[in-house]
Amino acid sequence: MTGISRRRRLAAVAVIALSAVAGAACSSSGGGSSDGGGAYVVWDPYPQFADDSEWVALLKRCGTSAGVTVERTGYDTTDLTNKALLAAQQGNSPDVLIVDNPVISTLAEAGALTTTDENKLDVSSMATNLLGAGQREGKTYGVPIGANTLALYYNKDLLTAAGVDPTAITDWAALNAALTTVKARGRKGITFSAIGTEEGSFQFLPWFWGSGAQLTGLDSPQAVAALTLWTDWLKQGHAPNSVINNTQTTSWQEFATGDYAFAENGTWQLANAEKLGFAYGTIAIPASAGGPAPAPTGGEFVSIPVQDKTDRYATSQKLVACLTSADNLLTTDTTLSYVAPVAAVQDRQAATDPKLKVWVEAVRAAKGRTGDNLGTKYPKISEALWTAVQSALSGGTSPQEALKAAQAAAATR
Secondary structure, three states: OOHHHHHHHHHHHHHHHOOOOOOOOOOOOOOOOOOOOOEEEEEEOOOOOOOOOHHHHHHHHHHHHHOOEEEEEEOOHHHHHHHHHHHHHOOOOOOEEEEEOOHHHHHHHOOOEOOOOOOOOOOOOEOHHHHHHHEEOOEEOOEEOOEEOEEEEEEHHHHHHHOOOHHHOOOHHHHHHHHHHHHHOOOEEEEOOOOOOHHHHHHHHHHHHHOOOOOOOOOOHHHHHHHHHHHHHHHOOOOOHHHHOOOHHHHHHHHHOOOEEEEEEEHHHHHHHOOOOOOEEEEOOEOOOOOEOOOEOEOEEEEOEOOOOHHHHHHHHHHHHHHOOHHHHHHHHHHOOOEOOEHHHHHHHHHHOHHHHHHHHHHHOOEOOOOOOOHHHHHHHHHHHHHHHHHHHOOOOOHHHHHHHHHHHHHHO
């Protein structure tokens, strides 16, 4: 791709992605010398980590091993996406960019990222299902640094009192039976997030995929079965009406009251789970016919943006290889509450902390939201999906009607 055509492509994508951003200033990546020494710029979506954190210490160690100084800036996830597109358009990208996995497709389509083949980044040990989120048209545009996903937290005390064995909940029928038993004892069933944003789609996807549905057919019988499961929970009093507006945070707050038997949430709540006033456990979200449902993957990819000075790539490759090495992944993913993207490291995590075993299993069954070569089509599909979920849960339309409208909307956007 020529420089002119790439800039035009970037401009077209940036017009959409930067609609909410005006006058954003970007750091310069030109501080390093052309022979690979000097300063190398890294952007990441972890503004919560200060300069004295283990994450920043790792970045500095990787810089030292590569013979350069790392200049790191942490941005909010949405802000980072906008800045990355604008920087690419201006020819001012960082040397290493760490972004949320669905963003990879957007940046790749814009011509802003190099491929792993171009920079000889070894991804052979990475889990195929996680790597898929960073692939487009047969090319891979980064290396996963870790993943999180969804599972069901449960209140051990409440289930024990109800005589429910959580390990026996391996399909929808068993889960529905457990919810019925809990309700019969005067307790509340399950809480989750169904808000009309990507969070709502994210939480619905395990049930959607667990039914056998595909994102290319939002109105399939399997998809209708998944949405009917949720609407029936509200009708039967197994889930509260508040789920329609719940974020994953407010849903967790409901579970933390001790009133609910189950809550759908992610690995990012593990620290909060240790502070609960009751004993808890986790199980995989069950698929309709049994076994763990594919849940969507969260987590970031480490990528190398396109640079005018191509002689910088060799050092950038060293930085990425260092950040994603097995030993460093173990430290990094522990810090980020992530499951590693490498099977051997996942095994080490589960051996070190048995509570991670369920999460490792969930990540191994997970799917990338932009997988199946959906790429930048996913946000349009997701919006149509969460709109359907909102419509059905509010009682405005039936699940079948809501998903029929969603399929039509996704096809025209």
